[in-house]
Amino acid sequence: MTPDEVTPEDVPVDDGRARVWRSLAEVPTDLGPTVVTIGNFDGVHLGHQEVLGVVVERARARGAAAVAVTFTPHPRAVHLPEEPLRLVTSPSQRRELLGATGLDGVLELDYTLELAAQSPREFVESCFVRGLGASAVVVGRDVRLGAGNSGNLETLAALGAEHGFDVVTVEDLGVGGGRWSSTAARRLLDDGDVTRAARILGRHHRLRAEVVHGDARGRTIGFPTANLSQDVEGLVPADGVYAGWMLRAGGGPEAVLPAAVSIGTNPTFDGTQRRVEAYVLDRTDLDLYGEVVELELVRHLRPTLRFTSVEELVTQMDADVEQVREVLAADDRPAARR
Structure with a gap:
């Protein structure tokens, strides 16, 4: 299956509050099909918002639930504990910002070395397929998943073809030749430049x-x-x-x-x-x-x-x-x- 490419457009969102599940065991068994994305979503900046907008749009069109999968703590805190990472948003702030995009649910997985050791296949099958019943997965072109970030867009597309879910790619976005990213927002905030940081965060x-x-x-x-x-x-x-x-x-x-x-x-x-x-x-x-x-x-x-x-x-x-x-x-x- 070839990934379905889209160019994100403005997608209507609402001010609802998404349900939050802190493990796959908490996901309702009657949730039905889903459209899923995955990421750390620190800051929930404009690039994140574009991806999440596509998730919500595709989910509404399919009569499916829109779900974001994320992690607590941030993976870097597990892999590089000696190099603390100051996050743009706290977990509760992130939940509120994700909920405001129109998502139906947020799955916060406990990030551990055991989870990090799963192969791309193991993670996709346990989380996307069995856990969430994904009918589509929306990602950026630089998506990485599985042990050592060994899985990429092609890996995900092959697993989608095998398990019957579509893979939708969203192009990287930014302004002035720069890419909207959490790293860029952190750097600007560390410099005190809240004005330019707001152009990345969208607020x-x-x-x-x-x-x-x-x-x-x-x-x-x-x-x-x-x-x-x-x-x-x-x-x-x-x-x-x-x-x-x-x-x-x-x-x-x-x-x-x-x-x-x-x-x-x-x-x-x-x-x-x-x-x-x-x-x-x-x-x-x-x-x-x-x-x-x-x-x-x-x-x-x-x-x-x-x-x-x-x-x-x-x-x-x-x-x-x-x-x-x-x-x-x-x-x-x-x-x-x-």
């Missing part, structure tokens, strides 16, 4: 964590900040000051608020712990302690600096706030969190 990058007590120093100088816990979800970008939005759960006028976001160690006060904190513009009355918030980062404004006095710091913060206003006035206000 502004977000951080999520509970608001905890800090030093309360900001309140004494007129800029009370919400300090995020150290358990931040999402890749924390380079130190600096950013224009962004704070998103709170629920609706109403308090759900989306303009914010100046600071990331760093606060060198003016000889800080040593790297923190993420946000000042909500013109608000000194908010009590956010214990609340889980998201920070959507729109633009990097300046690096973290050491000031010689509190007065110099306050003068700069006043300027930062005015710049945040200008940036956010030109940005689309995000929807409130669910």
